Structures are given as structure tokens and as C-alpha cells.
Amino acid sequence: MPPSREPPIEPLDAALYDRPSVTVDVVVLTLRGGCLEVLLVRRKEHPFLNYWSLPGGLIWKGESLDEAAARVLRHKAGLEAEVGRTRRPGGHPIYLEQLYTFGNPNRDPRARVISVAYYALVEQSHVREISEESALFRLLLRDEENVAEIYDAKGKKYSLAFDHAEILAVAVRRIRGKLSYTSIGFELLPERFTLRELQAVHEAILQKKLNKASFRRKMLASGLLQPTGEFERGTGFRPAELYRFRREV
Amino acid sequence: MPPSREPPIEPLDAALYDRPSVTVDVVVLTLRGGCLEVLLVRRKEHPFLNYWSLPGGLIWKGESLDEAAARVLRHKAGLEAEVGRTRRPGGHPIYLEQLYTFGNPNRDPRARVISVAYYALVEQSHVREISEESALFRLLLRDEENVAEIYDAKGKKYSLAFDHAEILAVAVRRIRGKLSYTSIGFELLPERFTLRELQAVHEAILQKKLNKASFRRKMLASGLLQPTGEFERGTGFRPAELYRFRREV
DNA sequence: GTGCTTATATGCTTCTTGCAACTAAGTTTT
DNA sequence: AAAACTTAGTTGCAAGAAGCATATAAGCAC
Numbered sequence: 001m002p003p004s005r006e007p008p009i010e011p012l013d014a015a016l017y018d019r020p021s022v023t024v025d026v027v028v029l030t031l032r033g034g035c036l037e038v039l040l041v042r043r044k045e046h047p048f049l050n051y052w053s054l055p056g057g058l059i060w061k062g063e064s065l066d067e068a069a070a071r072v073l074r075h076k077a078g079l080e081a082e083v084g085r086t087r088r089p090g091g092h093p094i095y096l097e098q099l100y101t102f103g104n105p106n107r108d109p110r111a112r113v114i115s116v117a118y119y120a121l122v123e124q125s126h127v128r129e130i131s132e133e134s135a136l137f138r139l140l141l142r143d144e145e146n147v148a149e150i151y152d153a154k155g156k157k158y159s160l161a162f163d164h165a166e167i168l169a170v171a172v173r174r175i176r177g178k179l180s181y182t183s184i185g186f187e188l189l190p191e192r193f194t195l196r197e198l199q200a201v202h203e204a205i206l207q208k209k210l211n212k213a214s215f216r217r218k219m220l221a222s223g224l225l226q227p228t229g230e231f232e233r234g235t236g237f238r239p240a241e242l243y244r245f246r247r248e249v
Numbered sequence: 250m251p252p253s254r255e256p257p258i259e260p261l262d263a264a265l266y267d268r269p270s271v272t273v274d275v276v277v278l279t280l281r282g283g284c285l286e287v288l289l290v291r292r293k294e295h296p297f298l299n300y301w302s303l304p305g306g307l308i309w310k311g312e313s314l315d316e317a318a319a320r321v322l323r324h325k326a327g328l329e330a331e332v333g334r335t336r337r338p339g340g341h342p343i344y345l346e347q348l349y350t351f352g353n354p355n356r357d358p359r360a361r362v363i364s365v366a367y368y369a370l371v372e373q374s375h376v377r378e379i380s381e382e383s384a385l386f387r388l389l390l391r392d393e394e395n396v397a398e399i400y401d402a403k404g405k406k407y408s409l410a411f412d413h414a415e416i417l418a419v420a421v422r423r424i425r426g427k428l429s430y431t432s433i434g435f436e437l438l439p440e441r442f443t444l445r446e447l448q449a450v451h452e453a454i455l456q457k458k459l460n461k462a463s464f465r466r467k468m469l470a471s472g473l474l475q476p477t478g479e480f481e482r483g484t485g486f487r488p489a490e491l492y493r494f495r496r497e498v
Numbered sequence: 499g500t501g502c503t504t505a506t507a508t509g510c511t512t513c514t515t516g517c518a519a520c521t522a523a524g525t526t527t528t
Numbered sequence: 529a530a531a532a533c534t535t536a537g538t539t540g541c542a543a544g545a546a547g548c549a550t551a552t553a554a555g556c557a558c
Contacts (some may be wrong), residue, residue, distance in 0.1 A: 018310045022269055022352075022363055061267045065352035065363070101316035101350040101365050103271075114271055114314070114363075119446050177430070196505080214546050216506075221545090237503045238554040445536080463515050465537075470514095486535045487523040 020103070020112040024068040025056035025164070027099065027119040027171040028077050030127045030136065031188045036204050037136040038150070038168060039077055039127060040154035040160070047109050052137070052150070054168075056115065069096060069118040078128055079120065095121040095187035100170050107163050119171045119186035141172040141207075148172060172205075179205055183224055186245040192228055194240035195219060252325040269352070269361040274305035274413070276348065276368040276420040277326050279376045279385065280437045285453050286385040287399070287417060288376060289409070296358050297378040297410035301399070302415075304433035305364065318345060318367040327368065327377055344370040344436035349419050356412050368420045371464070390421040390456075398420060415416055421454075428454055432473055441477055443489035444468060 018157065028039035040052040044240055053075035059068040073079045096118055103114040127136060138151040148168035150158045159165070178184050179202060188195075188201050199215050219225055226246040232239040277288035289301040308317040322328045322478050328343055345367055352363040369496035376385060385408065387400040397417035399407045408414070427433050428451060435442075448464050468474055475495040481488040 016309050017307050018271070018312070019268055020308075022270055022271065024266070056264050059269075059352070060265050061361070062354050063267070064354060065350060093393075098349060100347060101314065103308070103365065105311050105313060112310070114365075116352065181426070194505090211506095211547055213507085213548080218545080235504080236556055238505050238556090240505055443536090458515055461536095462517080462538080466515085484535080486527055486533080487525090487537085489536055 018105075020113055020114045022059050023056050023113055023115045024059060024065060024072055025054040025115045025117050025119065025167060026069055026072050026077070026096075027054060027168060028073070028079070028122055028127065029139070029188070030122045030124045030170070030174070031201055031204055032124050032136065034200055034204055036139045036172070037127075038139045039134060040137055040150070041076060042133040042135075043161055051161040052135075052158055053161035054068060054117075054164045055095045055134070058142060059116075065098065065116050066096075069098070069116075069120075073120055076134070077120075077122075079122060079126065094126075099167070099174060102167060103165055104163070108137070117170070119175070120215075121175075121184060123188060123190050125190065139168060139172065141169055145169065175205055183245065186224075189245075192230070192242040192244055194232060194242060196240055198243075199230075256465070261323070267354075267361055267362045272305050272307050272362055272364045273308060273314060273321055274303040274364050274366045274416060275318055275321050275326070275345075276303060276366065276417060277322070277328070277371055277376065278368060278388070278420070278424070278437070279371045279373045280453055281373050281385065283449055283453055285388045287388045289386055289399070290325060291382045291384075292410055293382070294391060300410040301384075302410035303366075303413045304383070308365075312334075314347065314365050315345075319364075322369055322495055325383070325400060325430060326369075326371075326378060328371060328375065339454045343375075348416070348423060351412055351416060352432055353412070364416075366420070368424070370424075370433060372439050374439065388417060388421065390418055395416065424454055432494065432496075433471075438494075440492040441479070441493055443481060444474075445489055447492075 030037050041055050043049055043053050055072055057072050064080055099117040101116045113204050130186045140149045146169055147165035185201050195216055199210055203210055224246055225243040228242045228244055230242045279286050290304050292298055292300050292302050304321055306321050346365040348368045350365045354361055389398045395418055396414035432485055434450050444465055448459055453461055474492045477491045477493055479491045
């Protein structure tokens with residue numbers, strides 16, 4: 001039997017239950033200049049007026065969580081995505097996946113808000129800073145820290161609204177973990193890319209230098225790369241071969 | 250700018266928003282007879298009256314998701330847990346961690362219910378079938394399938410309430426993934442255990458045989474094991490040494 | 499052509515993993 | 529008591545993966 005001191009599992013009246021708002025927040029990540037960057041939007045309301053925050057919104061009736069995340073991505077980042085993996089007009093998919101759910105009772109001072117966080121990996125050229133109220137920021141996660149740090153192009157550091165710095169930390173850790181046993185590393189690259197670019201993606205996510213020869217051997221042996229026979233152009237110096245990610249063998 | 254055909258991100262009236270119930274469901278896993286088993290409870294209400302389901306409950310006011318999961322575990326499984334990792338009276342912690350959030354609009358036919366799923370790993374001797382309305386079932390996840398299968402001791406297969414078979418599939422896959430780069434393998438064992446038992450845990454989770462010599466080498470080299478100098482007793486045949494999991498080096 | 503830079507390949511060493519055979523320590527059988 | 533049996537634990541070897549250094553190749557500038 002359950003301990004007698006505890007309240008019963010079902011409270012006698014509905015007042016004990018919570019009926020929270022549920023939102024979806026999306027971590028849109030891209031790679032620029034060898035660093036991970038995240039798309040943030042400026043808040044126009046209290047609390048955290050004028051703070052930068054993750055794009056997000058309340059879920060709607062009849063909409064799944066995945067659909068809500070895709071909608072937020074579409075409206076606040078101008079990106080078409082779907083959890084399976086859709087192809088955008090350009091032909092390259094956007095990777096979108098549920099990350100974690102944040103539900104501490106006081107994470108929003110106004111009311112109980114539970115946020116289901118998603119993350120999206122987007123090729124750099126497709127992230128547009130849709131309005132003056134959205135921008136890309138450099139993302140840095142130090143070892144052992146449970147919040148990520150955010151910097152603008154000038155190196156100025158920012159505090160984020162709500163628990164969003166914590167959400168970013170969870171996102172970076174998740175991506176680091178999945179890098180080795182999934183193919184998410186390709187999601188930040190255009191359809192055709194060089195091995196050097198692929199290595200840069202891995203190095204940015206893991207925040208450490210990798211051995212060139214080993215990296216090439218492993219990638220080529222994985223069977224995930226399809227050589228296109230084409231090469232970079234106008235690089236100065238020897239051009240690298242372009243590869244394509246081979247989905248499904 | 251966002252496409253003009255889409256509704257605005259913030260609907261004009263609140264009728265578009267959903268204000269769902271939020272519940273926590275807990276996947277309590279243990280190991281018995283070389284198989285993963287899961288604790289299920291029998292439903293006493295419609296829908297899915299008399300179906301077996303995951304223990305769960307609505308979140309309460311002022312309670313975090315982690316706390317709600319621990320409360321469900323306490324009341325419906327008689328287990329003390331906390332997400333960090335607490336020690337129960339016996340001295341062994343219960344591993345509890347958020348798994349994934351399920352929010353399809355029709356997963357509960359009565360109303361919109363979003364469920365934040367957790368999973369707990371429990372040493373076999375501590376799982377009690379608390380009442381006649383709870384029991385352990387064998388858990389099997391076939392490759393490529395997106396729902397898990399549930400069998401009782403006689404080998405009879407059951408259908409679960411709601412999307413709970415899908416939740417179980419996600420749980421098994423998550424644990425499989427984390428087995429190699431975390432120490433969750435120890436959470437299903439008592440404080441002192443043999444290498445053979447540890448290997449059995451890994452084999453049950455991965456559902457494949459492992460090589461004895463390689464497994465031993467890797468485990469001993471990991472530095473996670475502390476020999477106790479003590480040995481099994483009354484085993485018939487040569488007794489194996491007992492090891493302890495060394496938390497934090 | 500030379501010199502510079504980056505791409506790509508190769509040889510070597512080290513570490514890991516899988517496989518098989520071996521020794522060790524108990525109990526049971528004869 | 530000795531032999532047989534079963535599981536615990538070790539060791540040697542081969543195949544594979546990963547780190548490191550070096551060599552060759554291909555483009556550009558001069």
C-alpha cells in the first residue's frame with residue numbers, strides 16, 4: 001500500500017490539478033563561420049520585455065506537437081519542416097525533432113506554462129533573419145555548465161528569457177550525443193558539400209579538433225557519402241570533391 | 250515574411266488555443282529471467298476499461314514534471330525516486346528520467362491529454378506488484394517496429410491502452426542508445442553484482458548475445474567497477490566475484 | 499617553371515574487439 | 529580420492545579502427 005502520509009493519487013477536488021498552457025519552443029540551429037548559431041526572436045511583451053528568446057507559441061486545437069513545432073518554424077523562421085523530414089522547395093530537408101519538455105511550475109512568472117522544446121538543424125543559407133526582431137547568435141556550451149551562452153557578432157553576451165539558456169544547453173548536448181550514431185551531421189550542410197565542410201560541422205558541434213585522415217576514412221567507409229564527381233570551383237588552390245548524402249542505402 | 254495563406258501565429262481569439270490536461274506516465278522497467286519487464290496497471294475507467302496501461306496521473310499545481318513522475322512512482326509502484334538520483338532506504342538509487350512527450354490530439358478520445366513520459370530502471374527485487382491491479386509483463390521490441398509487444402508469464406499477448414505500446418517502444422530504444430555511453434546498465438542490478446549479471450542486463454536490453462571476454466575487458470577497463478573481494482555463495486560450481494558500481498571516479 | 503595552399507592517399511603504431519583456447523574453482527559422480 | 533562437470537576468469541591472436549606523420553596531387557600566383 002502507498003504510504004499513508006501522502007495525499008491520494010487522485011485529489012478529491014479538481015483544485016489540485018493544474019491545467020497549464022502548453023507551448024512549443026524551437027531551437028533553430030545553423031552553422032556559420034565554424035560556430036553553431038541559434039535563431040532568437042526579441043520579445044515584445046512582459047515578462048522579459050525586449051529579451052531575446054526562442055521562437056515559440058501556444059499549441060492549437062487539433063494540432064499535434066510536431067505540427068505545432070512545424071508551424072512555429074514556418075511563421076517565425078520562414079522555414080518549411082515536418083518531423084519525418086520534408087523536402088523544401090530547394091530540395092533539402094529540414095531536420096526537426098522533439099528535444100525535451102520543460103515544466104517547472106515557476107518557469108513563467110505569469111502562469112503555469114509547459115514548453116515542449118524542439119530543435120531544427122538548418123543549412124546556413126536558408127536561415128533568414130526574417131524581421132528586425134529576429135537574429136542569429138553564436139552559441140557556446142561550456143563543459144559541465146547547464147546553461148548555454150549566447151553572443152552576438154560583436155562578442156557581446158546576452159541573457160535569455162525564461163529558461164531558454166537551459167533549453168539550449170540540452171539541445172547542444174543532445175546533438176553532440178546523436179552525432180556519432182545518426183546522420184544529423186549532414187543536416188547543417190547544403191545538398192552537395194566537401195569532406196572539409198562536413199568535418200567543420202562535426203568540429204563545431206563537438207567543440208574539438210578532429211583528425212583529418214581518420215575523419216575522412218571513417219566517413220568514406222560509412223557508406224553514407226555519394227561522390228558526385230564534381231568539384232568546388234574558384235577556391236584558389238586544389239578544389240575538393242563534392243559529395244552528396246546518401247539517404248537509405 | 251510568413252506566407253500570407255497561413256493563419257497568424259497568434260489567433261485573434263482564444264478559441265483556437267488548446268488548454269490540454271497534462272499527465273505524466275512512467276515506464277517502470279526491471280529485469281527478470283533475462284528479459285526486460287514493465288510494470289503495468291489495470292484501468293478501472295473508460296476508455297480502455299480493464300486494459301493494462303502505464304501508471305500515470307495528472308500533474309498537480311506547483312509541482313514540477315519530475316516531481317509528478319516521482320509521485321506517480323511512489324503511489325502506483327511504491328518506489329521512492331527522484332530525478333537526480335536519490336537513495337532509497339535500501340541504499341540503492343532508482344534511476345528516473347524524462348523520456349518523450351506524446352501529444353497527438355486524439356490519443357485520448359475523451360479530451361486533449363498531453364502525456365510527458367518518464368522511464369525508471371529498478372532492481373528486480375524492489376518491484377512489488379503492489380495490488381492485484383498491477384503486474385509485470387515481458388517487454389519485446391522487434392526491429393523496425395514502432396510499438397512494443399507485451400506478454401504475461403504464460404506467453405499471452407496483450408494490447409495496451411492509448412498509445413502506451415508506442416511509449417514503450419520509445420523507451421526501449423532510448424535505453425538501448427544510452428547503454429553504451431552512460432552507466433544506466435547498473436541501475437537494473439542490486440548494489441553488488443557479478444560480471445555475468447551485468448552482461449545479462451546488457452544482453453536483455455540490446456536483445457543480442459555479447460562476447461564474454463570482450464565484455465569483461467571493456468567493463469573492467471572502464472573504471473566503473475569496484476571489486477569487493479567477496480564472492481557469490483552457494484552457486485554450485487565456481488563462485489563469481491562481486492563488484493560494486495563506482496559512482497564518480 | 500617555382501612556390502604556396504589545400505585535397506587526398508598511405509604507411510605505421512596503438513588501441514579496441516571478436517574468437518578460441520586455456521586455466522581455475524567450485525560441486526557432483528564414480 | 530579421482531574423474532567429470534559446470535561456470536569463472538585469463539590469455540593469445542587476428543581483424544579492424546583511430547591517431548599521427550608523411551607523401552603526392554591539383555589548383556593558383558608569380
